[in-house]
Amino acid sequence: MTLAERLRVALEEGARRETVRLTSDFRDHEPEGLEPFAPAAVLVPVTDRPDPGVLLTQRTETLRKHAGQISFPGGRMDPEDDGPIATALREAEEEIGLPRSAVEVIGIADRYRTGTGYEITPVIGVIPPDLALVPNDAEVAALFEVPLSFLLEPSNHVEQAVEWQGHERRFFELTWQDRRIWGATAGIIVNLARRLAYPA
Secondary structure, three states: OOHHHHHHHHHHHHHHOOOOOOOEOOOOOOOOOOOOOEEEEEEEEEEOOOOOEEEEEEEOOOOOOOOOOEEOOEEEOOOOOOOHHHHHHHHHHHHHOOOHHHOEEEEEOOOEEOOOOEEEEEEEEEEOOOOOOOOOOOOEEEEEEEEHHHHHOHHHOEEEEEEEOOEEEEEEEEEEOOEEEEHHHHHHHHHHHHHOOOOO
């Protein structure tokens, strides 16, 4: 069975299992008066290796929002996008130079709402390893690969808490080498780990 086939089966089986999933940044308290969430999508690009990895980006420090944070390639859905898959593929091409034709789309995972007003749809895709990608240096400071097994291991998901706007805000973070993965990206990873009964 290929990696794509194994992931597709795991994603479908995981959708039928009853597991607790994170739906948003607001774990216990969702502020009132929020505008409707804007649709967005990210690509979770899994490299087709014996030990698969996932490509992540570190955003540049000059961006107006989320400067320096770790994220999946992705962004807001444009009116001309034909759904979240089209958005994720377009954004990955714009941000890291990943050709759409190089992505085998596996499926869609659980949506996640952010405190900045977006509802993100993660799109899972398998890509060939070691592609010569050219990140957009206006948006992406670094492109790096993390083993899928590390991201899916629950013991690597560390829950933290901070005081925010008068409420305790709890979130997950992962540390890969010297990189801190937290916020919506970590929430999406935790959901994937809970959904994917990843076959060995």
